[in-house]
Amino acid sequence: MTTWKLIILQCRMELLRMVRNPYYIFWSLAMPILFYFIFTRVVNTGADDAGQWQAHYLMSMASFSVMGTAIMSLGIRLVQERVQGWAIYMRVTPLPGSVYFFGKMFVQTVMHLLCIVVIFVAGYLMNGVSLSFWQWVLSGLWILIASVPFLAIGTLIGSMKRVDTASGVSNGIYLGLAITGGMWFPIDAMPSIMQAIGKWMPSYHFGGGAWSIVRGEAPGLDNFIILAAYLAVFMVISTYIRKKQQAD
Amino acid sequence: MPEFIGEPVAELRKVTKMFGSKKAVNQVSFAIEKGSVTAILGPNGAGKSTAISMMLGLKDASEGEVLLFGRSPKDLKVRERLGAMLQEVSVMDGLRTREIINLIRGYYPNPLSLQDIALLSGLTSEELNKWAVKMSGGQKRKLSFALAIAGNPELLFFDEPTVGLDTSARRLFWQTVRKLASQGKTILFTTHYLQEADDMADRILLFHQGQVVADGTPEAIKSKLTRRSVSFIVDADHRQVKELLHEVPGVTDVYEQDGRLHAVTDDTDTALAALFRTGLAVRDMRIDQGSLDEAFDQLTTSQEEAV
DSSP states (O other), X not given: OOHHHHHHHHHXXXXXXXHHOTHHHHHHHHHHHHHHHIXXXXXXXXXXXXXXXXXXXHHHHHHHHXXXXXXXXXXXXXXXXXXXXXXXXXXXXXXXXXXXXHHHHHHHHHHHHHHHXXXXXXXXXXXXXXXXXXXXXXXXXXXXXXXXXXXXXXXXXXXXXXXXXXXXXXXXXXXXHHHHTTSSSOGGGSOHHHHHHHTTOXXXXXXXXXXXXHTTOOOOHHHHHHHHHHHHHHHHHHHHHHHHHHHO | OOOOSSOOSEEEEEEEEEETTEEXXXXXXXXXXXXXXXXXXXXXXXXXXXXXXXXXXXXXXXXXXXXXXXXXXXXXXHHTTEEEEOSSOOOOTTSBHHHHHHHHHTTSSSOOOHHHHHHHHTOOHHHHTSBGGGSOHHHHHHHHHHHHHTTOOSEEEEESTTTTOOXXXXXXXXXXXXXXXXXXXXXXXXXXXXXXXXXXOXXXXXXXXXXXXXXXXXXXXXXXXXXXXXXXXXXXXXXXXXXXXXXXXXXXXXXXXXXXXXXEESOHHHHHHHHHHTTOOEEEEEEXXXXXXXXXXXXXXXXXXXX
């Protein structure tokens, strides 16, 4: 069995499962699009430059959506498969664990891409958000690639024992990160203590890269460094947990 | 321990598995011969499933070595040669039964055809088209078996395979296992049903408190563990007859039950001959051999009492 054949087989199956279970994608899209509608069409935020605000908030909602998919749908699905005994069964088969994991990441990436495209299109249709071609592409790419630390959070959630716990915890983390990171309301509008905390949140730097791109700037070095540091920490914890679970 | 020609298919060498300070498996060694059907028996918590988990590479041994085909169970080359039916019923959502079987077939270099798998597992074409998560408990068991054989493995593990199956499904299952065994496959299974071990296995490993307390053919285990006895009715003074029997070589115990005298001995022939020589009016003689159930109870309770 060549590894390529296994990878293709695994990715195809995971994709099929994703398409057949649109529930997860629906929820990752419904809330951000609703928020976008409310805060750019219904509520008057009093922004000086309406066009800039509409583009900024579109990036907030696209990051918010992708972050949710990465944390919640990956985490909960991993727990589900383990609770059902499927993940354990996989370890008895000759499928390398890395291919199994790759299949999961592949499907996540497809879902993230879908979230980005749908939300960008929604922004265009609702407000006629106009960005240059490269701004669309680069902000999309940024959200796609910088979501990796949140996939690591999803993997951590995935090591939990019960679906209920995983679902509750991931919801809490998701919403907490979104609010403190300034995805729902810009961090500048918050009390100074919240601003101080927010600037250390991975979600702030995740959104921050995309906000810079739509302002016509490059993502800051701090965005890269802080996201990379979070990724490293999550991976270390994740490795530690996996080793511990294997020993039991 | 039996002597093997060639390398054993599976081997445990002084394996211990600790959970905290508790020894779930304690210094266990055994080797499984190619083409054999081995039953791992024992009460709950005896260490059967832990032993299987270590052989499948799902748990690491705390001490000792576990080898399949002379290699680590985690080796992908080893996993290509084994199939397993685990206790937990495992299915994937969003896929039909047929799709799951084909997915697993794709993992192995020389899988069985879907047709053969359906035939052996008893899955109907209607069941193959069902969503896997919508299958009933019995159907999921069949699927689980289908997945175990999908890769045409040389070594098969069945952990409590017939729990929750009705009588006819159980019969069908063992029929298929017999067929697989006749093709030269090596089979290891755990069970609570002693009758299944007695009927199916050519070797029994009896686990108790993390150790192998008996290892041999079902016959050997029965004769080793069960007490053979001669019983009869006699109209003479029982106390006198008891004294006589006690003097017969090989008789270890004499007792009275329901008006019959029982003489416990491994050598029933000598006891009978001695009895005839006394010239007593002995009636309704019987030779009793205990069942495997008795042996099992005796082995697993006597040691608990001794603690």
